[in-house]
Amino acid sequence: MMTPPLQNLTVSLQKSSMGFSLVECILSVAITVTSLLTVIGMLMGTLGVASDSKQETTTGVLIRQLAGEIKDMTPPAKPEDEPEPLIVLVDETMKILEHSRFNNSNVKESYNTGSQLASAASFARIDRVPDPENTLMDRIVIRVESPASAPAENRQVRKYAALCPK
Structure with a gap:
């Protein structure tokens, strides 16, 4: 009577020492790949939000730098006329590199074709x-366009608007 239980014990020990099955692996x-893809997706979303936040902050800094000039801008006499824009070329820290009101500035030409300055990050119109x-x-109407090295039609444009008393 003792042999059958020992045989069962031997068989169960052999099955447990065989390792993982292919299905388990x-x-x-x-599960691991799905978890990693979820984490990577969340990180990518966070990076996009951080980039948008940086752009919003730097635009605010630029607007504060140009606040006096914005107030002094005159609108066109007729609504259908093209306004005279204020165009500024800035680097990553929002330091103004070129300004359309500077003497001998060719920022209006480089606005259409793209800037050749290595430190230029974006245009503000x-x-x-x-x-x-x-x-x-x-x-x-404030348009921040980047990258500055690209032609006007190939830039990413962020548009902001505000009202100002006449």
């Missing part, structure tokens, strides 16, 4: 136009 790899909905206010 594939399942564990699938500021237009003051009459607000069609409110005759007492003008609309300030």
Whole structure:
């Protein structure tokens, strides 16, 4: 009567020492890969938000630098006329490299074709136009475009608008 239980014990010991099955290995790899892809996706989303936040902050700094000039800009006499833009070329720290109001500045030409300056990061174009909905206010339209080395049609554009009394 003793032999059958010993045989069962021997067989169960042999099965437990065989290792993992192929299904278990594939399942564990699938769970690991799914977890890693989820973490990488979350990191990519965080990097995008951080980049947007940096752009928003640097745009705010630029607007504060140019606040006096924005107030002094005159809108076109007629709403259908093209406004005279204020164009600024800035580096990563929002230091102004070129300005459309500087003497001998070719920033308007490089705005269309792309800047050749290695330190240039983005262009800022500021237009003051009459607000069609409110005759007492003008609309300030600020476009921050990057990268500065690319032609105008190939840049990423972030547009901001504000109202300013006439």
